[in-house]
Amino acid sequence: MFRSQLLRQVVRASSSPAPRAVFRAQRPAAVSSLRLFSSAPCRYDKEYSDDVDAATTSGEPGESGDHEGQHARTRDNIRVEYPEEDDLPPSQPVQGRGGFHFKRTLAAFSMEGRVAIVTGGARGLGLVMAQALVTSGADVAIVDMNRDEATRSAKGLIDTYKAENPGSDKVPKVTAHFCDVSSPTSVNQSLAEILKEHGKVDNLVTSAGFTENYNAIDYPHDRMQKLWGVNVDGTYLYAVAVAKHLMERNAPGSIVMIGSMSGSIVNVPQPQAPYNAAKAAVRHLASSLAVEWAGAGIRVNCISPGYMLTALTKKILDDNPELQRQWTSLIPVGKMGRPEDLMGAVTFLSSDASLYVTGADLRVDGAYTCT
Numbered sequence: 538m539f540r541s542q543l544l545r546q547v548v549r550a551s552s553s554p555a556p557r558a559v560f561r562a563q564r565p566a567a568v569s570s571l572r573l574f575s576s577a578p579c580r581y582d583k584e585y586s587d588d589v590d591a592a593t594t595s596g597e598p599g600e601s602g603d604h605e606g607q608h609a610r611t612r613d614n615i616r617v618e619y620p621e622e623d624d625l626p627p628s629q630p631v632q633g634r635g636g637f638h639f640k641r642t643l644a645a646f647s648m649e650g651r652v653a654i655v656t657g658g659a660r661g662l663g664l665v666m667a668q669a670l671v672t673s674g675a676d677v678a679i680v681d682m683n684r685d686e687a688t689r690s691a692k693g694l695i696d697t698y699k700a701e702n703p704g705s706d707k708v709p710k711v712t713a714h715f716c717d718v719s720s721p722t723s724v725n726q727s728l729a730e731i732l733k734e735h736g737k738v739d740n741l742v743t744s745a746g747f748t749e750n751y752n753a754i755d756y757p758h759d760r761m762q763k764l765w766g767v768n769v770d771g772t773y774l775y776a777v778a779v780a781k782h783l784m785e786r787n788a789p790g791s792i793v794m795i796g797s798m799s800g801s802i803v804n805v806p807q808p809q810a811p812y813n814a815a816k817a818a819v820r821h822l823a824s825s826l827a828v829e830w831a832g833a834g835i836r837v838n839c840i841s842p843g844y845m846l847t848a849l850t851k852k853i854l855d856d857n858p859e860l861q862r863q864w865t866s867l868i869p870v871g872k873m874g875r876p877e878d879l880m881g882a883v884t885f886l887s888s889d890a891s892l893y894v895t896g897a898d899l900r901v902d903g904a905y906t907c908t
């Protein structure tokens with residue numbers, strides 16, 4: 538079900554330029570030849586326009602050839618196609634970063650004794666964040682709609698841990714659970730299963746989500762509903778289920794919602810209005826629930842990643858080097874993020890290192906949203 542939605546589209550960018558805006562500024566009927574000291578020159582007065590004006594404020598769209606703003610617009614002619622599920626490269630746990638070390642660090646970052654759920658943890662960013670929590674001491678329940686990959690990834694995390702920590706007296710418990718996070722029944726069933734296996738839950742990371750690219754005019758309504766269903770309802774439903782459990786136990790907890798920089802900016806050139814709105818909703822859901830549950834000791838924060846190079850995005854961009862060039866050119870640090878770049882962020886917000894941080898949005902985007 539909804540495989541096709543999940544296996545969506547990425548870029549087929551045509552080289553034709555964006556359609557010009559139809560807007561035409563009205564010119565004043567008469568233009569004074571005298572420039573009064575107290576008035577700025579009229580922006581449409583050709584007499585006063587110099588080269589700079591011609592290329593900027595005085596020019597009509599299209600007048601100056603390649604026009605300013607053209608790289609700051611979405612383009613309707615871009616179709617982004619995601620690979621079919623079977624063509625997707627599997628995600629692997631990060632190698633070589635998880636062993637015991639002897640560098641001094643704050644004990645508050647430890648997740649020892651905690652049980653964390655990671656939705657969408659079978660692959661991509663969710664898998665790497667699950668690994669960060671395991672490496673930091675937590676037991677983890679991976680929740681995903683892709684049952685097989687979730688099972689493989691849970692095993693992969695344990696195998697990696699064992700390989701990097703030979704002789705460790707305690708191997709973390711990592712389990713895999715099926716769930717469609719957009720379904721309240723499925724959410725409750727999977728949580729019940731997790732509680733049976735782990736006994737309790739202290740932390741939640743909601744990484745289940747997806748994007749797709751249609752211009753708004755053509756967006757099929759059922760797909761839009763599914764997109765919001767997974768990204769927004771799914772985040773909300775799992776957060777509420779875990780918060781209920783924490784309240785019943787009278788225990789503190791931390792919830793980290795994975796939003797996106799798309800919740801604060803509009804990506805270009807690919808059109809994706811519903812995704813952007815969904816991620817804005819996730820960000821504000823985190824703030825709203827942080828306030829609502831502050832009295833119960835439940836912290837809720839959001840991580841907003843920028844463009845991250847997962848196995849999936851790598852495959853898409855390998856097929857579309859022009860898109861990669863465009864994306865990278867907009868990132869001040871000049872490169873896309875690696876999934877590992879979220880390991881510290883998720884551990885910080887999940888652990889006692891951030892006990893007074895709630896309702897925050899932590900942007901991990903190479904300063905994309907600063908420009």
Ligand SMILES: NC(=O)c1ccc[n+]([C@@H]2O[C@H](COP(=O)([O-])OP(=O)(O)OC[C@H]3O[C@@H](n4cnc5c(N)ncnc54)[C@H](O)[C@@H]3O)[C@@H](O)[C@H]2O)c1
Pocket residue numbers: 543656657658659660661662663680681682683716717718719743744745746747748767771795796797798841842843844845846847849850
């Ligand atoms: N990759 C990026 O560049 C990027 C940037 C910003 C935000 N994000 C967000 O990070 C999150 C993870 O993205 P990713 O790149 O790792 O994607 P991904 O497709 O690699 O992984 C998403 C996982 O969620 C699972 N999933 C999808 N729908 C589900 C459902 N209904 N119920 C349960 N599980 C479901 C998938 O099976 C998959 O394992 C998403 O919320 C995404 O919007 C990603």
